[in-house]
C-alpha cells in the first residue's frame with residue numbers, strides 16, 4: 742500500500758468477465774511498494790465471474806452488472822458510471838469479453854489498456870492460440886495495447902513471445918501464455934502510468 746512518502750498512485754478500475762488471473766496479478770503487483778497504481782474497483786458484466794470472489798476477499802470494491810437484456814450503450818454507461826464513482830482515472834481490461842461502444846472507448850481513449858493473447862497485429866479476436874498453431878508459427882504470445890474503437894487494433898505498448906512446442910495444444914499454449922501475461926501486464930501498466938505523469 743502507498744505510504745505518505747510515496748508519490749501519489751493512479752487509481753485504476755479493472756474490468757473482468759471470468760477467471761480473473763490477470764486481475765490477481767495486477768492486484769498483487771499493486772501491493773508492491775513501488776507500484777504506480779491502486780486498484781479502486783473490480784467490475785464485471787458477469788455476476789458469476791470467478792475473479793469477483795478474489796477481489797472481494799482482498800477487500801477491493803466490486804461492481805457486477807449482467808449485460809443480459811441491456812443495450813450495449815446502457816451497459817457501457819453503467820460500467821462507466823461505476824468506474825467514475827470509484828474515482829478511477831484509468832481502466833484496465835483483463836479478460837473483459839465485451840465489445841465496447843465507440844462512445845465508451847472515446848471517453849477513455851489513452852486511459853484504457855487491454856491484454857490480448859497473441860502477437861498483434863496477428864490474430865485479433867478469439868481463438869488466438871489455435872490460429873497460431875494452425876499457421877505453423879514458432880511463437881505465440883501476448884500484447885498489451887491501448888484500446889480504440891477498432892477491436893484489438895490500438896497502439897501496442899509491449900509484447901512477450903511464448904514458444905510453441907511440438908505437439909502443443911491451444912490449452913497448453915494458453916496456460917503458458919498466461920504466465921507471460923502475469924509478468925507483462927503489471928510491468929507495462931506501471932511504466933505507462935509513470936510516463937503519463
Ligand code: GRF
Nearest residue numbers: 760761762763836856857858
Ligand atoms: C487472457 O488470456 C487475456 O489475454 C484475454 O482473456 C484472458 C483472461 O484470462 N484477454 P484471466 O481471466 O485473466 O485469467
